[in-house]
Amino acid sequence: MSTPTVTGPATRTAARPVPSRRPRRTRPLTVLLHAVLIAAALIMLSPLVFGLFASVSPLDQILSRNGGLLPRVWEWGTYVQAWTTASFSRYFVNSVIVTALVVLLDTLASSMTGYVLARRRLRGQRLLEGVYVGTLFVGLTTATLYPQYVIAEALGLANLLGIALVQLAGIMLVHIFLIKAFVLGLGTEMEDAARVDGCGLFGTYWRIAFPMMRPILATTVILGFQASWNNYQVPLVFSLAAPDLRTLVVGVSALQYDAAEGMTPYNTVLAGANMALVPIVVIFIVLQRHFVRGWTDGSVKG
Amino acid sequence: MPAVVRSPRRAQWHRREDGVGRLMLLPSLLPYLAFALLPIGWLFWFSFQRWNGFTAPRFAGVANYERMIGDEQWWLAVLNTVKFGAGRLIIEIPLALVLAYVFFRGVRAGTVYRTILFLPHVLSPAIIGIIFVFLLRETGGPINQLLVGSGLVEAPIRFLGEAGSALASLVGVGVWAHLGINLLLFFAGMMTIPNELLESASLEGAGHWSTLRHIVLPMLAPVTRVVILISIIGTLRSFDLVKTLTDGGPAGGTEVMFTYLYRFFFEPESVPQIGYAAALGVTASVIVGIISVAYLRISRSGRTAR
Known part of the structure; x- marks a missing residue:
């Protein structure tokens, strides 16, 4: 890009009103x-x-x-076909259940842990944080899916709850540290006042701190929702032996396999794909700002 | 809350509060133990076993690792993973930087463009792969119809039919999906650059190119390191997109580390080879770790040298 130093009328845009940055x-x-x-x-x-x-x-x-x-x-019949014949109605419900469970459990577990890590100094706490950070570094990948499934099965969790818990284990560590950093940045006056009035640790968390965490929880809810709704690997492995557990994303990939063998028409595969995409696209358009903030917070600070 | 006064009642109260604190750690600790720490340990342990998933596992020492060293297909998959990652980074990072700079300096309707460019990032990579399988079809695929129809190419391109073009397609779709997030992170980083710096630069007659090079890029260095590191880790751990777009094909030409080891767990030719798959999994994690640490070292030393 060559840059002329001619002074012309600065182009007006509504996005950013700082005139000096306008080239x-x-x-x-x-x-x-x-x-x-x-x-x-x-x-x-x-x-x-x-x-x-x-x-x-x-x-x-x-x-x-x-x-x-x-x-x-x-x-439009392809959509009807995907919804009924290809059991997408079932997969849709599964997707909603898993995503709702992940977001709910993540919000509670991560905020509680993040709060305690920020406000208490328990014995062994440093070790716990170190292990969590180490796990983030090692990472849960495709390779850990097999043991995760075997353990879930042994615990009687080869079901939608198990899928949600495995996904939760993968996403919550980042959220815990995001929330901890956020709580450390909050003043303690409100909490102190509550403690003086006899509020216990949990009460202070639940009644005072939790509502104050709303901005960071908006971020973790968005990130959790997106990660869970789009997740492919965990429900894929859980549904290998139980097609009833398929989520939308896995359902579409199963249709694609069928199509490759000529058992499903291709337009139905794409109809299914769009069913999995439309909800998140709509939510993205509505909550745009939160998505953008969620990702910038989540990556740069995390 | 420093406990200065140590009356017995106060000590008791502290003990109870600590107990409550420990209980509050459990909702994350339990899923972590069962589905993160235990699986990682399990993987490591079973990498020294021979097991088909059904009969009793047998201790095998380092036999799985020895087999891996001689497994040419595995090293081909490692090479493909690195090629895929390098290809994506080389295209994605400079493109995202330049676009972020354009938005940073202000452009009409910038928010709308940014939103559109970011959109693919919220979609499931697995679904993206499935849609692109259709778009890239040799016969009647929309992209080939456009290319042939506009006279840009004479015969349809076999995007997914040959190893080289399939890997290139994978890179292309990867860039399509991830350009927006990198752009967004660079843009957010640029917004924290103090205005005075840019003002004085423009007073001294610095053009766009020199401003980008001498002010924006140095100020952005910490963000750039994070963005590149995230991209490196993300591409090396790829699974979803590769699985649905090429499934490692044709003939292993786009097999990456995690699609390759997945087969030994879940899609075996005869019986699962859990021990071998586990050894590959451990190795893959080590490879990701080594490359990440190497990148951090290099990027740090590069900065001090300047």
Whole structure:
């Protein structure tokens, strides 16, 4: 990028009102820049749009050589087929149950632990934190899925709750440290006042600190929701022997395997894929700011 | 709360509070023990066993590791993993940096663009893989229809049909999915750069390129290190996208570490080889660790040398 030092009228945008950061940019460059950005936006969106089109196109159209990209006729029946014949209604419920369990348990467990780690100095606490950090570094990966499943089975948890607990073990450590850092940044006046009035540790956490953690909990809820809803590996392994435990994401991949063997029409696979995508896209659009904050907090501070 | 006065009642109260504190650690500790610490220990232990998952396991010493050293397919998978990671980083990081800088300096409708670029990051990588299998089809895939229709290529490209192009497709889809998060993190990092620095730079007539090079990049160094480290770890641990987009194919051409070892656990040709899979799992974690630490060392020494 070459940079002309011509002083021109600074381009106004609503996004950031700091005039000094606004570059002196000549018009052709601005046009070029927008052309590049529009192209980038199209590249990001078109795969999803083509996927949507293909999911409602007739099968012979999407399998033919030059079928065209727009649906010849809009056949929404693929969605009905995925929902009923391919048991996506069941998978949808499973996804909702697992995600809800993960978010609920994560919010309670991580906030409690983060609070205690920030406010108490228990014997062995340093060791515990060290072990948690070490685990983050070693990481739970595809390789630990087998033992996780074996242990869940031994505990009688080869079910949706087991899927949620395994996912929880993978995501909560980061959240614990995020919450601990947040609580350390909170003043203790309110909590002290509650203690003087005879509130115990748990009471102080639950009545005073928990409500004050709302901003950081918004972050962990978003991160937890996204991680759980999109998770593939854990429900995949749990449902190998029990297809009833499939979540939407696993259900779609199972359909894809069927399609590869010619047992399921391809447009139905894409209809299923869109069913798994639409909820999170809608929630993302509604809660955009929280997603962005969640990810910047979660990565840079975590 | 420092306990200065030590009356017996106060000590008792402290003991009770500590007990409550310990209880409050349990909701995270129990799932951690059962589904994090124990599985990691289990994996390590079983990497020294021979076990098919059904009959009694037998202690095998380092036999699994010896077998791994001679397993060419495994080392091919390691190489593919590194290629995939390197390919993604080389494209993704500079692109994300430049775009973040564009948004940082301000552009009309910047928020809208940023949102769109970030969108793929909230989607499930497994589903992204499934959608791209369709988009990249040789016959009638939308991308080939566009390329052929616009006259850019003469015959449809076999995106997933050959080892080289399949790995390139994997990199491309990976960049598509992760560009937005890197951009966002760089952008957030840039927003913390003090305004005065940029003002004085522009007063001294620094253009965009020199501002980016001499002010933004040095100030951004800590963020860049984190972003690159996250990307390295993320790509080396890849599973979902690879599994659904290429499933390691064609003929092992895009097999990465974790899709390869997954087969020995869950998709064996005859019986599961848990011990061998565990040894591969331990090795994969060690490889990820070594590369991460090496990167941290190199990036740190690079900074002090300057």
